[in-house]
Amino acid sequence: MKCEMIRDLMPLYIDGLTSEESNREIEKHLKSCKECRKYYQEMTGEIGEAVPISEEELQDVELIKKMKKKKRRRILGGMAGFVLAIAVIVAFMLPKVYSQVKFEDISLKSGTRGNKAYIKLETKPGYEIYFSGTTKENETYLKVLSVRKVGGTEKDQTGWEDEIGTKENPCKWTIEFKDKIVVFENGELVEQKDK
Numbered sequence: 001m002k003c004e005m006i007r008d009l010m011p012l013y014i015d016g017l018t019s020e021e022s023n024r025e026i027e028k029h030l031k032s033c034k035e036c037r038k039y040y041q042e043m044t045g046e047i048g049e050a051v052p053i054s055e056e057e058l059q060d061v062e063l064i065k066k067m068k069k070k071k072r073r074r075i076l077g078g079m080a081g082f083v084l085a086i087a088v089i090v091a092f093m094l095p096k097v098y099s100q101v102k103f104e105d106i107s108l109k110s111g112t113r114g115n116k117a118y119i120k121l122e123t124k125p126g127y128e129i130y131f132s133g134t135t136k137e138n139e140t141y142l143k144v145l146s147v148r149k150v151g152g153t154e155k156d157q158t159g160w161e162d163e164i165g166t167k168e169n170p171c172k173w174t175i176e177f178k179d180k181i182v183v184f185e186n187g188e189l190v191e192q193k194d195k
C-alpha cells in the first residue's frame, strides 16, 4: 500500500473501524515506513514531543525553581540546610537546652567576597551546633539553640552566603544567643545588644 492510502485509513484504523486485512497491511507498512510510523504516533499521541506537560509536572518544575532559589541563599554545601532541618527537630526534643548558648561559645566570622556577603559560625573543638531559623527575602533570623559535646577535635562549622544588597535593603542576618543578639548587614556587624 502507498503511504497516502495508509494515512487516509489511519483515523479509521485508530478507531478500530478498518477490516482485519487492512489492519495487517497497515501494521506491515508501519513497521517498514518511518514516516508513516511518525504520523501514526503523532495521531495517537505516542510521541514524546506531542504530549502536553501535565499539571503535576508543571508543579515539579516550579518546585525545582524554588529549590534552586533557596539554594543560592545557603553556603558551605548542602550541610547548612541539613543542620537547619535538624535544628527544628531538636527544638522540640531538647527544650531544656534551648537557647543555652552564649555568644562567647561560638566564634563568628563575617565579611564579603566579591559581590557576596558571608557569615561563619564555628564551635569549640568537639562540639556540634544546633539552631533554628527563618529566612524572609533578604533577612535571616537564627536562634542558636544548643551546642552538644560530641568529642573529638573537629570544630563544627556552618554559615551562609548571599548577594550584598543595597544600604536600604541589605542582606541581613540576625543571630540570637542566650545573652546577646547580633545583627549583620551585608557581612558587617552593625548591632550587638545584650538580652
Ligand SMILES: [Zn+2]
Pocket (backbone or CB within 6 Å): 002, 003, 004, 006, 029, 033, 034, 035, 036, 037
Ligand atoms: Zn508510509
